[in-house]
Amino acid sequence: MAPPGDPRRLCRLVQEGRLRALKEELEVAGGCQGPAGDTLLHCAARHGRLDILAYLVEAWSMDIEAANRDYKRPLHEAASMGHRDCVDYLLDRGAAVDSLKKADWTPLMMACTRKNLEVIQVLVEHGANPLLKNKDGWNSFHIASREGDPVILRCLYEPDCRDNCGVTPFMDAIQCGHVNIAKLLLEKHKACPSAEDRLGAQALHRAAVTGQDEAIQFLVSSLGIDVDVRAKSTRLTALLYAAKEGQTSTVQTLLSLGADINSKDERNRSALHLACAGQHVACTKFLLQSGLKDSEDLTGTLAQQLTKSIDILQDFNHTVKS
Structure with a gap:
């Protein structure tokens, strides 16, 4: 059994929500960092322990902007795991809404991967920028399109913004088979179905x-995209x-849609x-x-x-x- 004040024991107390026991042991141990450079705030935010999060900030003055080895802040953890109350608390205490972790992921991007509408709304209301891009050139709109949740897409913007490869959210939705999302982007956000990526490929090519x-079928039969259009x-x-x-x-x-079986590329293949x-x-x-x-x-x-x-x-x- 880990001795009192051991970092692993303190993290376990946070995870289990044992605030009284944590208070007693912190009197002996002070702060804590785990194996990935996490603070107790990271642990509390990750597991949705609002009472412990507030205690650590208010009684111990722990830094809400402390970063672990992946540059994650407690807000990244809370947003990623969908803990709205912790997100609310951290933002109200002044946490930077668009802080960047490794590979330039924001809390909003991480919330979009979990499809938690309430957390996304809170972040957007506090000024989170859905147009910021990570190292792959994805913004929150791209990520939401890949996840295929139309309700979340309504909270975000810019349907034809592009990642580093020139791919639009509409292309992302099509190449992942989310036809309902593609329809939403067309109807509500006026996305361009014939937009091209950096290689001149359209959504039809990426779907192929x-x-x-x-x-x-949707692109050709419903939208009238030329089945033989070339990248x-x-x-x-x-x-x-x-x-x-x-x-x-x-x-x-x-x-079956009329593609030319005899079409050839530039090398006559x-x-x-x-x-x-x-x-x-x-x-x-x-x-x-x-x-x-x-x-x-x-x-x-x-x-x-x-x-x-x-x-x-x-x-x-x-x-x-x-």
């Missing part, structure tokens, strides 16, 4: 890479992106070329069955050889296991 068939930098269509990533069902979806190059057997088989079987086409020949070789290898593995 991640295999979001429903999102692709400006790579010159790839959504079909070529999907084949390159081996997204067989997405290739099928795109073809077709979807079949790209599926073969990635050794995507299922995708290769599907494309072969979709009409790319010309015996004079070198790609078709290579694809057939690749499929046959892998089938032989699979049969061999099955035999060995048997």
